[in-house]
Amino acid sequence: MIVVLSKGISTHDKEMVRIYLKDRGFAIRDQLLGEDEVIGATGKGVVDLRELGILPGVERVAATSKPYELASRESKSEDTIVTVGPVKIGGSRITVIAGPCAVESREQILETALRVRESGAVMLRGGAYKPRSSPYAFQGLGMQGLEFMKAAGEATGMPIVTEVVSPEFAAQMNDLTDMFQIGARNMQNFELLKKVGALGKPVLLKRGPSATIEEWLLSAEYLLAAGTRDVVLCERGIRTFETYTRNTLDISAIPVVKGLSHLPVLVDPSHAVGIRAKVSSAALAAVAAGADGLTVEVHPHPDEALSDGPQSLFPEQFERLMRDIEALAPVVGKELLRTPKPSQELSTKSVDLSSGTPKPVSPKDLPVAFSGESGAYAEQALMRAFGEEAPRLGAASFRAVFDAVLDGSAGFGVAPVENSLAGSVHENYDLFLRYPDIAIVGELKLRIVHCLIGEENAQIENISIVRSHPQGFAQCRDFLDKYPHWQLEACNDTATAVASIAREGATKVAAIAGEAAAKAHGLKVLKAGIETNPLNYTRFVIIARRNGSDKAPVPPSLGSEPANKASLVFSVSDEPGSLFACLKIMSERGINLSKLESRPIQGKPWEYQFYVDVTLPPTEETFDAVVQELKAKTEDFHFLGSYRASL
Ligand code: PEP
Ligand code: MN
Numbered sequence: 001m002i003v004v005l006s007k008g009i010s011t012h013d014k015e016m017v018r019i020y021l022k023d024r025g026f027a028i029r030d031q032l033l034g035e036d037e038v039i040g041a042t043g044k045g046v047v048d049l050r051e052l053g054i055l056p057g058v059e060r061v062a063a064t065s066k067p068y069e070l071a072s073r074e075s076k077s078e079d080t081i082v083t084v085g086p087v088k089i090g091g092s093r094i095t096v097i098a099g100p101c102a103v104e105s106r107e108q109i110l111e112t113a114l115r116v117r118e119s120g121a122v123m124l125r126g127g128a129y130k131p132r133s134s135p136y137a138f139q140g141l142g143m144q145g146l147e148f149m150k151a152a153g154e155a156t157g158m159p160i161v162t163e164v165v166s167p168e169f170a171a172q173m174n175d176l177t178d179m180f181q182i183g184a185r186n187m188q189n190f191e192l193l194k195k196v197g198a199l200g201k202p203v204l205l206k207r208g209p210s211a212t213i214e215e216w217l218l219s220a221e222y223l224l225a226a227g228t229r230d231v232v233l234c235e236r237g238i239r240t241f242e243t244y245t246r247n248t249l250d251i252s253a254i255p256v257v258k259g260l261s262h263l264p265v266l267v268d269p270s271h272a273v274g275i276r277a278k279v280s281s282a283a284l285a286a287v288a289a290g291a292d293g294l295t296v297e298v299h300p301h302p303d304e305a306l307s308d309g310p311q312s313l314f315p316e317q318f319e320r321l322m323r324d325i326e327a328l329a330p331v332v333g334k335e336l337l338r339t340p341k342p343s344q345e346l347s348t349k350s351v352d353l354s355s356g357t358p359k360p361v362s363p364k365d366l367p368v369a370f371s372g373e374s375g376a377y378a379e380q381a382l383m384r385a386f387g388e389e390a391p392r393l394g395a396a397s398f399r400a401v402f403d404a405v406l407d408g409s410a411g412f413g414v415a416p417v418e419n420s421l422a423g424s425v426h427e428n429y430d431l432f433l434r435y436p437d438i439a440i441v442g443e444l445k446l447r448i449v450h451c452l453i454g455e456e457n458a459q460i461e462n463i464s465i466v467r468s469h470p471q472g473f474a475q476c477r478d479f480l481d482k483y484p485h486w487q488l489e490a491c492n493d494t495a496t497a498v499a500s501i502a503r504e505g506a507t508k509v510a511a512i513a514g515e516a517a518a519k520a521h522g523l524k525v526l527k528a529g530i531e532t533n534p535l536n537y538t539r540f541v542i543i544a545r546r547n548g549s550d551k552a553p554v555p556p557s558l559g560s561e562p563a564n565k566a567s568l569v570f571s572v573s574d575e576p577g578s579l580f581a582c583l584k585i586m587s588e589r590g591i592n593l594s595k596l597e598s599r600p601i602q603g604k605p606w607e608y609q610f611y612v613d614v615t616l617p618p619t620e621e622t623f624d625a626v627v628q629e630l631k632a633k634t635e636d637f638h639f640l641g642s643y644r645a646s647l
Pocket of ligand 1: 101127131182183184185206236268271
C-alpha cells in the first residue's frame with residue numbers, strides 16, 4: 001500500500017501517519033514517487049482505508065494488489081518520464097540509445113559515437129565491464145574504458161549508459177556514467193540493485209533471460225525502494241526452446257508491462273535476436289508494440305568487434321533503421337526524440353507592460369500557444385514538439401494563437417494546417433496572410449485517433465447531439481452516416497466540445513475528440529477509433545514572430561537540421577500561362593512541389609490564390625533567387641517560412 005502525502009505536509013502530521021501505520025502492524029518506509037512524497041507500507045497490517053485517507057496531510061491512499069508497489073501502475077497512473085541529461089525516456093517519444101557492445105579503444109568508441117549521433121541516436125551505450133559467459137573472452141577495459149566512453153559522450157553531446165557488474169564498482173563508476181545498466185545476468189543480484197538504486201542515478205534494468213515479468217518488476221522495485229526514481233525497463237529476449245535466434249524477443253511483454261507499470265520500457269533487439277540481419281525487423285516490431293525506445297548495438301567494423309560482432313549493426317544499417325523508425329513513430333502516436341540543439345541563442349523583444357519599455361525576452365522562456373482546451377490535439381502536438389513540461393497557453397481560437405505570438409505573450413504557437421483525410425485548414429492559411437509578421441518555423445505530423453466521448457452515464461443509443469470541430473465531423477463521416485438522426489454542432493475545437501459536455505453534464509450529447517480530451521475532462525470514451533481511415537494525420541505548423549527580416553527563431557527542441565521545406569502563398573494575373581510561368585521557375589531549378597492548392601481570394605469573386613509547399617534545394621541562395629523571380633511574376637506574394645519537414 002502506498003500513502004501519497006500532500007505537498008507541504010508538516011513534520012508532525014507525517015509522524016502521525018507513520019505512527020498510525022506502525023500501530024496497525026505495517027512496516028513502513030519513506031519514498032519519492034515521481035514528484036510525490038509517499039510512505040510505502042508493507043506487511044499483514046489491517047487498516048480502514050477511508051480513515052487513513054482523511055488523516056491530515058494524506059493526499060490519497062493507493063492499495064496495490066501487486067507484490068511490487070512503487071513500480072506498479074496502481075500506485076501511479078501517469079507514465080514516468082525518466083530524464084538523463086538532455087534526454088527523456090517515456091511518454092510520447094521514441095528514444096534510441098546506440099553504441100558498441102564493449103568499449104574497445106578511445107578511437108573505436110568515439111567513431112561509433114559520431115556515427116550513431118549522426119543517424120539520430122540520443123544516448124551512447126557501451127560496456128566497460130563485460131559479463132561474459134566464458135572467463136577467457138574479452139572482459140572489457142574497466143574504468144579506462146568508461147573514461148574513453150565519457151569523453152566520446154561529451155564530444156558528441158550524448159549522455160552515456162554502461163553496465164555495472166558488481167556493487168564494489170558502483171561508486172567509482174557513478175562519477176563518470178549518466179545512467180547505470182543492470183545486465184540481464186544480474187537482474188536478481190539484489191545487493192547490486194540495492195547499492196545502485198541508492199546512488200539515485202537513472203538505471204536501465206534488463207530483464208533476466210529466464211525472469212518472469214513479475215520477477216523483473218520486483219527487481220525494479222528493489223531499485224525504487226533503494227532510492228532512485230528513474231528506472232527504465234529493458235526487454236532483451238528470454239530463453240525459450242527456440243535456438244535459431246540467440247534469445248526470443250518477448251514482444252507481448254511490452255504492452256503487458258506498460259499496463260502493469262508506469263515505468264518506461266525499452267527494447268534491446270540486438271541481444272534478443274543475436275543476428276545482425278534480423279535486428280532491424282525486431283526493432284521496428286518493438287516500436288510498433290509500444291516500446292518507448294531501443295538500445296541497439298552498432299560497431300563501425302562489426303567483423304573486428306571484440307564482443308557481439310555478429311549482432312552489431314553496421315552504421316549504415318543503423319541509419320536506415322532510424323529512418324524507418326521516424327516513419328513508423330507517428331503511426332503509434334509517437335515522435336522520434338532528437339537531441340535538442342546545443343544552445344542556440346534566441347532573442348526577440350517583448351513589451352514590458354508595466355514600464356512600457358521593450359525588454360529582451362527569449363521566446364523559449366515564454367509559453368507556447370495552442371487553440372483549445374486541455375486535451376486538444378494541438379496540445380498533444382505542442383507537447384510532442386516542446387516536451388510535456390513546456391508551459392502552454394490555451395487560446396480561444398486560431399486567431400488568438402496568432403495574436404499571442406505577435407504580442408509576445410507566447411514565444412511560439414502551434415496551429416493545424418492540413419489533415420490527410422479532410423484537407424487544408426483554410427482558416428489558418430488565411431491568418432498567415434493577415435499576420436505577415438508571423439512565420440512558420442517548424443512542422444509536426446500527429447496521428448489523429450478520434451473517439452466518441454460522453455458523460456459517465458451516456459449510452460450511444462440515447463445520443464441525439466454530437467459536437468466537434470468541423471474537421472472532426474469530416475474525418476468521421478462513415479461513422480456519422482450510421483446515425484443520420486444525430487444533430488451536429490460545430491465547435492471551435494474538439495477539446496472545447498468535450499469541455500462543454502463536462503460543464504453541462506448532458507447525457508444526450510457526445511463529442512468527437514481525442515482520448516486525451518476525455519481524460520482531461522473526466523468523461524468516458526463511448527467508442528474509440530471512429531475516424532473513417534486509420535491513416536489519419538494532421539500536419540501542425542509551429543509559428544513564431546519574425547525578427548524584423550524574414551528570419552524567425554526556431555524552437556531548440558526542433559533540432560538543428562537545416563530547413564528543407566518552404567511554404568508560399570501567391571496569386572497570379574488572370575491570363576493564359578501565368579501559373580505555368582511560376583511553376584516553370586521552380587521546375588527549372590529542380591524544386592519539387594509537395595503541395596499546390598488553389599483557394600478563392602476573399603473579397604475578389606472568382607479570383608484565386610495558390611498555397612504552395614516546396615522541397616528546398618540544399619543551398620538557400622538558390623531559393624532566395626527563386627523567391628525574387630517568383631515575386632516578379634506573381635501578385636501578392638507571401639513567404640510563410642522555411643523549416644525542417646517532418647516525415
Ligand atoms: C549488453 O547490453 O551488452 C549486455 C551484456 O546485455 P544483456 O545483459 O542483456 O545480455
Ligand atoms: Mn552485447
